[in-house]
Amino acid sequence: MTYAIEAEGLVKYYGNKQVLQGLNMNVKTGEIFGLIGANGAGKSTTIDCLLGTKKLDQGTVNILGTSPTTKHKSLFEQIGVQFQESAFQNGLTVKEICEITHSLYKNPIDWRTKLADYQLEHHVRSSISTLSGGERQKLCILLATMGQPKLLVLDELTTGLDPVARRQIWNNLRKLNDEGVTILLTSHDMHEIEALCDRILLLKHGNVFMEGTVQEVLSKSGAKSMDDAYLQLTGEGIR
Amino acid sequence: MRTFWLLYVAEFKLSFREMSSFIFGLFLPVGIMVIMGYLSTTNEELVTTFAAVATLGLVSTGVMSLPLSLSSYREKKVLKRYKVTPISPVQLLVAHVFYCFSLSILSMFTVSLVALFGFNMIFPGSIGLFLISYLFVMISIHSIGILIASTSPREKTTAAMSSLLFFSMFILSGATIPFDLLPSVLQSIAQLLPLTHGIELLQSQALGSPFTSYSSLLLLFVITIAATTLSLRFFRWE
Ligand SMILES: Nc1ncnc2c1ncn2[C@@H]1O[C@H](COP(=O)(O)OP(=O)(O)O)[C@@H](O)[C@H]1O
Numbered sequence: 255m256t257y258a259i260e261a262e263g264l265v266k267y268y269g270n271k272q273v274l275q276g277l278n279m280n281v282k283t284g285e286i287f288g289l290i291g292a293n294g295a296g297k298s299t300t301i302d303c304l305l306g307t308k309k310l311d312q313g314t315v316n317i318l319g320t321s322p323t324t325k326h327k328s329l330f331e332q333i334g335v336q337f338q339e340s341a342f343q344n345g346l347t348v349k350e351i352c353e354i355t356h357s358l359y360k361n362p363i364d365w366r367t368k369l370a371d372y373q374l375e376h377h378v379r380s381s382i383s384t385l386s387g388g389e390r391q392k393l394c395i396l397l398a399t400m401g402q403p404k405l406l407v408l409d410e411l412t413t414g415l416d417p418v419a420r421r422q423i424w425n426n427l428r429k430l431n432d433e434g435v436t437i438l439l440t441s442h443d444m445h446e447i448e449a450l451c452d453r454i455l456l457l458k459h460g461n462v463f464m465e466g467t468v469q470e471v472l473s474k475s476g477a478k479s480m481d482d483a484y485l486q487l488t489g490e491g492i493r
Numbered sequence: 494m495r496t497f498w499l500l501y502v503a504e505f506k507l508s509f510r511e512m513s514s515f516i517f518g519l520f521l522p523v524g525i526m527v528i529m530g531y532l533s534t535t536n537e538e539l540v541t542t543f544a545a546v547a548t549l550g551l552v553s554t555g556v557m558s559l560p561l562s563l564s565s566y567r568e569k570k571v572l573k574r575y576k577v578t579p580i581s582p583v584q585l586l587v588a589h590v591f592y593c594f595s596l597s598i599l600s601m602f603t604v605s606l607v608a609l610f611g612f613n614m615i616f617p618g619s620i621g622l623f624l625i626s627y628l629f630v631m632i633s634i635h636s637i638g639i640l641i642a643s644t645s646p647r648e649k650t651t652a653a654m655s656s657l658l659f660f661s662m663f664i665l666s667g668a669t670i671p672f673d674l675l676p677s678v679l680q681s682i683a684q685l686l687p688l689t690h691g692i693e694l695l696q697s698q699a700l701g702s703p704f705t706s707y708s709s710l711l712l713l714f715v716i717t718i719a720a721t722t723l724s725l726r727f728f729r730w731e
């Protein structure tokens with residue numbers, strides 16, 4: 255068993271506020287791993303600490319066999335990231351952002367064919383700001399996979415999308431996973447978690463509340479669906 | 494290198510689409526040069542005016558475009574996004590600075606063409622020294638822009654600081670209203686603005702008069718070093 259991500263004892267403070275409380279998590283190579291939890295539970299912070307975009311106060315991270323703070327260049331050849339906010343220079347067109355992103359990597363994909371796979375070929379010359387939410391998120395996946403990464407990290411990729419766009423994205427992610435890409439994602443959509451994830455970790459106030467396969471979490475909670483399980487486990491249901 | 498080139502070209506296209514940098518940095522200085530050209534009665538007046546108007550491009554890219562773009566790239570997490578790629582976000586910053594320099598220089602050349610061919614300006618000073626001084630003033634003013642971007646917490650704050658600095662330099666530094674026509678109170682305020690000293694330096698080079706602007710030169714030099722050091726100290730990626 256090899257791990258794409260091994261993290262131990264992650265502690266993160268924002269000022270006096272402790273957001274991660276000694277979190278342990280492992281993502282196996284080849285799996286789709288779901289990080290779930292209420293808003294403010296610390297999902298985005300965890301991702302930042304794993305990738306080294308925020309400094310850990312304590313703990314160790316091993317990502318694709320190295321620490322994220324050393325060998326930065328070669329590591330990020332192999333990792334594709336989409337943060338919660340899709341961050342582009344205002345006013346760029348799809349073609350421009352694709353060309354720029356394409357130039358960043360040693361072994362990039364052919365983005366024009368991928369645009370067609372993602373039904374975006376009509377938007378080559380459109381400004382990114384004119385794309386619909388679903389189109390933009392598909393573009394984000396395409397950009398995150400531009401360097402043929404081994405690991406994809408996607409923070410709330412499908413939040414706010416309509417069901418059709420969401421399914422299209424699921425299909426794209428499954429296809430990438432079949433090709434061998436390890437995926438770490440966060441989501442508030444329990445259907446999505448059930449449909450995609452091999453294993454999940456439920457985060458509560460910066461701590462592991464429960465982890466395991468979807469089946470394991472369901473049986474531990476005694477619930478029928480992840481929706482119910484989520485509400486029961488977090489104790490944040492409507493009482 | 495290819496990435497840098499693409500980013501550089503993209504900065505040009507983005508700013509052209511958005512237009513305000515081109516309006517303030519290029520069209521406005523050219524317009525002002527035309528008006529001032531008609532108002533100038535002697536060649537000396539024309540040269541003095543030219544040296545002042547030639548700085549409008551560098552002021553508008555240096556204290557408007559540069560800090561606004563950097564702030565926006567930070568706030569919109571564009572810089573953070575480049576942190577998780579094989580390249581460093583420094584490339585994007587440098588590409589933007591080079592775009593600013595390019596637009597400044599383009600603006601200066603266009604203004605000089607208007608003065609030379611539209612109004613038959615005869616340039617008495619040394620072209621080489623003028624160009625070197627121009628580059629020096631340009632770098633100096635841009636270092637102030639980077640300092641604004643580094644210390645401002647938000648895009649809105651940056652916009653306020655930029656506009657304040659831009660319009661006070663625009664009005665008081667002698668780039669539009671000749672310095673000597675300002676009331677003495679405003680003249681002393683204007684002495685606090687770095688551009689006033691930059692224009693003084695450029696005017697003396699353009700006129701080819703004996704060099705006496707040591708204090709202006711020193712002041713700009715200190716500002717450049719201080720602003721760059723402070724920016725490196727306080728810059729935040731997000
Ligand atoms: N830059 C920051 N400064 C201070 N507090 C922050 C910052 N970013 C996030 N937080 C706080 O840390 C907690 C965890 O945030 P986050 O990791 O974004 O949660 P999630 O992604 O699970 O919604 C929240 O309470 C949030 O308000």
Ligand SMILES: [Mg+2]
Pocket residue numbers: 297298299338409410
């Ligand atoms: Mg989040």
